[in-house]
Amino acid sequence: MTSNSTKARKKVLIILTQSPCSGSLSREAIDYCLAAAAFEQDLALLFTGDAVLQLIKDQNPSVINQKNLTKTLSALPIYGIEKFYVDLSSLVKYGINDNLCLPTIKVDANEISKLLTNADTILNF
């Protein structure tokens, strides 16, 4: 790794779009976030579309032989990731209330547009 701590860190926006149990990409996206956090990247996560379902507390995916993603998500702040944004329109679409597994900032389309503009790098999962 050739990261240079004297250089300004790039702002990386991770866009999460997958529901927690539809496939392995939701987990592999979070695996990437953990790896990037280990390399002290400046990360922000945006949960949009079906990915807002990842934020629901008290899920029990072990009954369909899947690991509990919520536990890993809840641990992200321990790894230094602190910026979590959630697409308000997706929350409304799924009728999800405030009881989420992470402290998120709700954003509308205009604010999402600003997030995209302000990011140096964007990764879509």
Place this chain on the structure above:
Amino acid sequence: MKYSLVILGAPYSTQSATTALSFTEALLKSDHQIYRVFFYHDAVHCGSSLSQPPQDELNIPAEWQKLKQTHDIDLVICIAAAVKRGVLDNNEASRHEKNGANLSSSFELSGLGQLVDATEHSDRIITFGP
């Protein structure tokens, strides 16, 4: 401009790797550079040397291998995603006591750190979704 590509979709199941191939060829025809192509999620199957599509279909893994040979592009496959899906190099095959390796020599198995490194050193990251 320096580009890196992230490919997520499985070859033949999705258009992801095929679109990424066209994009790579377009970049190479222009003045842009490719820092790295990172295969993650189901796209790890692009590294299999055992794919054999019908003659009238594009051989996607072979096309990536050709790009490696002609332009020496850095083709990196996520090791965890690959081993889970049965795409193994010789090291991983012996480590996990499997009876064969199938990773094409044009690709390298490595960790997610290589994708982090690509985000640091590229001007643009383009994701080709699942």
